Amino acid sequence: MTAAMRDPMLPRPFRIEKVRRELSDTFTMELVPAEGGGFAFAAGQFNMLYVFGIGEVPISISGDPGDGGKLIHTTRAVGAVTRAMDSMRAGDVVGVRGPFGTPWPVEEAFGHDLVFVAGGVGLAPLRPAIYQAMANRQRFGKVVVLYGARTPDDILFRRELERWRGRFDMEVHVTVDRGNPKWSGNVGVVPNLIAHAGFDPLSTTAFVCGPEVMMRYTALALEKNGVGREGIFLSMERNMKCGCGLCGHCQWGPHFVCKDGPVYRYDRIADLLAIREL
Amino acid sequence: MPGVDDPKTVTAALDMAGLDALIAALAERGYRVIGPMVADDAVVYDEIASSADLPAGVGDEQDGGRYRLRARGDGALFGYTVAPQGWKRLLHPPRQKMFAARRQDGGFAILPPEPAAAPMAFLGVRACELAAIGIQSRVFGDEAAGDPGYRGRLARSFVVAVECAEAGGTCFCASMGTGPQVEAGFDIRLVELAGHDRHVFLADAGSAKGAEMLSGLNAPPAPEADRAEARRRVSAAAGAMGRTMPAATARRLGEHAEHRRWADIGKRCLSCGNCTMVCPTCFCTTVEDVTDLKGEHAERWRTWDSCFSIDFSYIHGGAIRNEVRSRYRQWITHKLSAWHEQFGTSGCVGCGRCITWCPVGIDITEEVQAIHADGKGR
Amino acid sequence: MGQPHDLGQIIDAHPFFKGIDSTLRSLLVGCAANERFEPGDFLVREGRPADKFYLLRAGQVAVEVDVPGKAPIVLETIGEGEVLGWSWVIEPYVSTFDARAMTLVRAVSFDGACLRRKMAGDPALGYEVLRRFLPVIGHRLATARLQLLDLYGPGVAKAARAKRKNGQ
Structure with a gap:
């Protein structure tokens, strides 16, 4: 069965190969298609994950788009479906519909400095783009990852961040809202890191993902530091249900976030971000 | 066709x-x-x-x-x-089965659709x-x-x-x-x-x-x-029709997102969703996943939904559109303005059902007229 | 203590006084000194006279509050290229928080009383210094407010749920 033939409304069974606990409420699943075959996607896209008989939730893909064999999702257990998912183990099966949505424009950023700004679990949707950037490292100027978490215990992908930080071709800064006695790193909000990162604002593309408030203030800080609005991309969250613009739930102004987004260029949505309850 | x-x-x-x-x-x-x-x-x-x-x-x-x-x-x-x-x-049936699935080999299989x-x-x-x-x-x-x-x-x-x-x-x-x-x-x-x-x-x-x-x-x-x-x-x-829609303003309601009129409508609108149910173009749906008692057989049903329900815009933690005025604004702005950008046409055909079936008689043409009249004064 | 000549260059190179008029800068040099702190040293103590402010040149400083029976709470960290302390310019010139070196810290300090005298005598200097402090104060206030939101925590979601339960 080819992807073109597949009904986008029918979930495809995927077997859980591995589950890894990331944080107290966050876990990563590695999935393989139960019927064989691979899964192609672009960094920034999401899937609708289905737990048999319970329901479906939109979850962004957190794995490497260069590795078509495995599908990786990092999920925070916050509702009925994600909590049910949290209790699933290797060998169990989930349904997958997707991939849906617009990707991070990694290739359009070739020739620029690339700055990733993530907040909380927002690092997960950015990770595929970070992998893609590092697979094409020579195409970029600087590659900078700025990450803000709630506390040192809430730092997602901590070992990977440490590994990236150890590379000579990548700059990584992490900050937390609240420190603890063992934490000797930055304390403060993630927009504060922007001024410290050594990138050329006139030739920078920034990918931002986190809670909407965090993204709004990060975009302001990037602009204040000289990055143009057309170089800033945000990943929006709304109530995605069908994934293909048919159910109407994720509407935001004229957009269906599930297919016109989730990744948007900032200059195209800055006005909408300012309207309450849109 | x-x-x-x-x-x-x-x-x-x-x-x-x-x-x-x-x-x-x-x-x-x-x-x-x-x-x-x-x-x-x-x-x-x-x-x-x-x-x-x-x-x-x-x-x-x-x-x-x-x-x-x-x-x-x-x-x-x-x-x-x-x-x-x-x-x-x-x-576009109000209630429609999307698929049925059965537990099988530790996983599940989607059953073939009914004829x-x-x-x-x-x-x-x-x-x-x-x-x-x-x-x-x-x-x-x-x-x-x-x-x-x-x-x-x-x-x-x-x-x-x-x-x-x-x-x-x-x-x-x-x-x-x-x-x-x-x-x-x-x-x-x-x-x-x-x-x-x-x-x-x-x-x-x-x-x-x-x-x-x-x-x-x-x-x-x-x-x-x-x-x-x-x-x-x-x-x-x-x-012989007694109502007209001010076309230019209807198309640009998105530019009037902070108009005072929304608060005024919010006081009258009961957020009952009647207008969306009788509207011949409103298409929003939600899905419901169900299982039998043994959990062996599951189905997904798609049902009409309304942007007037508070859970419509729910993301984890809360609904985006808490206020009634925001929900009315969403409905009419989508119908008359955003629809053009999404589908190249207005979403309103002028059938008048939303006026007839509104329990408090909110008139879509009158609301646009009010915003239109105000815009002309500026 | 560095030479005034070197200090002038250091002040010029620091983002805080970037582009300052050379006449005003020479007035600043007279109140400045080079300083160095080992990890754990305090640059500022809560409740003590605020007689200095610092341009951080290297290292990291924690602005913190001591809590009896607990580890001190770090409110924010300040590093290279930033400025530390503004209580020296606000009566009664008493520090509000502790500031502790987390690493080896190199900084230029300014004597508050000395600078206040010069600012009072030369409104152009007074305006120039305050003009540069005000955005820093505004920025720190804004980021402190953002930090209060606890954006990544379950708090935001819980508050919204509570709002819904209360009949909204």
């Missing part, structure tokens, strides 16, 4: 027997014939067997928050304007309703990821349209450019002339299958004098 370049020269003047012959011919070809009838003090579109099921002599009075049937004093079968529920519930139901013939589709069907077809018709059901059901359907010879109390199709003349999208077009001396349905074909069907009825062609009289009545109906 009926073709556009089919012969349209086939006309017929049908009497009551001719209309019954059409209904019988449709049934004979395997169509489930759906037409207007009176039930629970309203006109509803449901399965009919003959012209005897049609609402003879029934008219309606419609106004903001008001709908009443009345006796017309003649025998007209299509003397009402639009029924509360349009054809949407047939082409499609019999094709439908719609008798009595008004111009605004036909426009609405065209709009929903566009909404669901995106080739990349469309709803596989809507276009399929429509393609198998037979559409008998009826032109309105009178305007209803809340109609404004003329102002939306969708009626009362029926222009396209039909297989057969009817206009009813119900006089003292004679009762005739002038018919012409809009597609090859319509032409073929009409020819098979062996009815005389429609006389030109009758056709001219019908055109006169339909265009008089166009001039």
Whole structure:
């Protein structure tokens, strides 16, 4: 069965190969298609994950788009479906519909400095783009990852961040809202890191993902530091249900976030971000 | 969809027997014939067997928050304007099974879909309703990821349209450019002339299958004098509508997102969602996943949803649109403005149902007018 | 203690006084000194006279509050290229928080009393210094407010749920 033939409304069974606990409420699943075959996607896209008989939730893909064999999702257990998912183990099966949505424009950023700004679990949707950037490292100027978490215990992908930080071709800064006695790193909000990162604002593309408030203030800080609005991309969250613009739930102004987004260029949505309850 | 370049020269003047012959011919070809009838003090579109099921002599009075049937004093079968529920519930069912699945080998398997139901013939589709069907077809018709059901059901359907010879109390199709003349999208077009001396349905074909069907009825062609009289009545109906939509402002409601009027509407609107249920273009749905008691068999059902429900915009933690005014603003801004950007057309056909069926009589044209008038003052 | 000549260059190179008029800068040099702190040293103590402010040249400083029976709470960290302390310019010139070196810290300090005298005597200098402090104060206030939101925590979601339960 080819992807073109597949009904986008029918979930495809995927077997859980591995589950890894990331944080107290966050876990990563590695999935393989139960019927064989691979899964192609672009960094920034999401899937609708289905737990048999319970329901479906939109979850962004957190794995490497260069590795078509495995599908990786990092999920925070916050509702009925994600909590049910949290209790699933290797060998169990989930349904997958997707991939849906617009990707991070990694290739359009070739020739620029690339700055990733993530907040909380927002690092997960950015990770595929970070992998893609590092697979094409020579195409970029600087590659900078700025990450803000709630506390040192809430730092997602901590070992990977440490590994990236150890590379000579990548700059990584992490900050937390609240420190603890063992934490000797930055304390403060993630927009504060922007001024410290050594990138050329006139030739920078920034990918931002986190809670909407965090993204709004990060975009302001990037602009204040000289990055143009057309170089800033945000990943929006709304109530995605069908994934293909048919159910109407994720509407935001004229957009269906599930297919016109989730990744948007900032200059195209800055006005909408300012309207309450849109 | 009926073709556009089919012969349209086939006309017929049908009497009551001719209309019954059409209904019988449709049934004979395997169509489930759906037409207007009176039930629970309203006109509803449901399965009919003959012209005897049609609402003879029934008219309606419609106004903001008001709908009443009345006796017309003649025998007209299509003397009402639009029924509360349009054809949407047939082409875009309120409750629809998306799939069934069974537990299997530690996982699950999706069961094959059930065979499609019999094709439908719609008798009595008004111009605004036909426009609405065209709009929903566009909404669901995106080739990349469309709803596989809507276009399929429509393609198998037979559409008998009826032109309105009178305007209803809340109609404004003329102002939306969708009626009362029926222009396209039909297989057969009817206009009813119900006089003292004679009762005739002038018919012409809009597609090859319509032409073929009409020819098979062996009815005389429609006389030109009758056709001219019908055109006169339909265009008089166009001039008799009491409401107009200020088009330019309607298209740009997105620019008025912070207008004071929203707070004012928020105080009146009950957020009941009636307008979205009766609107012939509102398409939003939600899904419900269910299992049997043993958890072996699961189904997903898609049901109509309304942007007026608070959970509609729910993301983990809370709803985006908490205030009633935000939900009304979403509905009308989507319908009149965003729809253009999304689907290249307005989402409103001017049928007036949202006005008639609003319990507090909120009038979509009046709300846009208020914002329009304010904008002119600046 | 560095030479005034070197200090002038250091002040010029620091983002805080970037582009300052050379006449005004020479007035600043007279109140400045080079300083160095080992990890754990305090640059500022809560409740003590605020007699200095610092341009951080290297290292990281924690602005913190001591809590009896617990580890001190770090409110924010300030590093290279930033400025530390504005209580010296606000009466009664008393420090509000502790500031502790987390690493080896190199900084230029300014004597508050000295600078206040010069600012009072030369409004152009007074305006120039305050003009540069005001955005820093505004920025710190804004980021402190953002930090209060606890954006990544369950708090935001819980508050919204509570709002819904209360009949909204």
